[in-house]
Amino acid sequence: MTLAFTKMHGLGNDFVVIDATATPIDLDTARARRIADRRFGIGCDQILLVEPARSADADFGYRILNADGSESGQCGNGARCFARFVRENGLTDRDTITVDIRDGRMVIETLGDHHYRVALGVPEFDPARIPLAGFDAAPDYSLDDVAGSRVTFAALAIGNPHAVLRVADVDTAAVDTIGPALESHPAFPERVNVGFLEPLARDHVRLRVFERGAGETLACGSGAAAAVVAGIAAGDLDPTVAVDLPGGRARVDWAGPGEPVFLSGPAERVFDGKLVSSG
Numbered sequence: 001m002t003l004a005f006t007k008m009h010g011l012g013n014d015f016v017v018i019d020a021t022a023t024p025i026d027l028d029t030a031r032a033r034r035i036a037d038r039r040f041g042i043g044c045d046q047i048l049l050v051e052p053a054r055s056a057d058a059d060f061g062y063r064i065l066n067a068d069g070s071e072s073g074q075c076g077n078g079a080r081c082f083a084r085f086v087r088e089n090g091l092t093d094r095d096t097i098t099v100d101i102r103d104g105r106m107v108i109e110t111l112g113d114h115h116y117r118v119a120l121g122v123p124e125f126d127p128a129r130i131p132l133a134g135f136d137a138a139p140d141y142s143l144d145d146v147a148g149s150r151v152t153f154a155a156l157a158i159g160n161p162h163a164v165l166r167v168a169d170v171d172t173a174a175v176d177t178i179g180p181a182l183e184s185h186p187a188f189p190e191r192v193n194v195g196f197l198e199p200l201a202r203d204h205v206r207l208r209v210f211e212r213g214a215g216e217t218l219a220c221g222s223g224a225a226a227a228v229v230a231g232i233a234a235g236d237l238d239p240t241v242a243v244d245l246p247g248g249r250a251r252v253d254w255a256g257p258g259e260p261v262f263l264s265g266p267a268e269r270v271f272d273g274k275l276v277s278s279g
């Protein structure tokens with residue numbers, strides 16, 4: 001069976017995008033891992049499935065599979081690529097699209113010059129809904145012995161779970177040790193994306209993210225949104241923030257509790273291909 005796909009990226013966070021609007025595609029964990037493998041497959045951080053809408057007034061459905069085959073409820077960089085894909089593949093001519101995601105929906109607005117603005121939804125701070133086990137809601141949380149260190153972090157969900165650690169310098173942050181140890185820590189029953197945030201000014205931060213199911217990526221859109229929301233909630237950041245990730249700059253806007261968080265940035269199309277292996 002051959003599988004047509006488009007390789008895309010948002011700030012270096014790369015994706016295999018597949019049109020499943022006409023024909024359902026059932027990717028089991030093994031098949032997803034093989035597609036994402038950078039040696040035996042196509043290679044990507046996430047696989048994005050463009051599906052038919054699941055609700056009456058949405059345009060499409062959206063499913064996200066990490067490189068390890070696990071499913072996520074959100075991918076912010078992927079949402080921008082999703083919008084470019086459906087417009088350039090003639091699946092819609094709308095400048096603004098509404099997309100059903102696993103636990104809700106999002107709206108993606110075309111800004112021009114292959115830039116898009118995604119309404120990622122209202123951030124969720126209730127530990128039970130992140131999920132984060134063993135804690136009552138608080139501005140931040142601490143765990144002892146995470147890769148041998150006591151770590152303190154903010155935690156929230158934006159369709160997917162995030163822990164945000166404040167660091168003095170992202171270049172020297174313990175991403176490779178604390179990242180995986182916290183990603184799979186028992187306190188996070190569904191694992192977690194781990195952001196390392198270096199504030200530079202009230203409207204400018206640096207960020208690295210060790211992603212759940214993918215490891216450190218060049219950019220994480222929902223991670224950028226989560227980091228800025230955590231910083232604004234702590235009183236340290238303004239409502240509009242430039243986020244410098246290793247792969248480039250995103251913009252995050254959040255007006256405060258109860259409001260949706262917005263992520264803006266580019267979406268690049270790299271190549272179209274056809275997967276022929278049966279593996």
Ligand SMILES: N[C@H](CCC[C@H](N)C(=O)O)C(=O)O
Nearest residue numbers: 072075076077160212221222
């Ligand atoms: N690893 C994430 C999914 C991809 C998120 C990221 N690529 C983004 O741009 O938001 C998770 O398991 O929740």
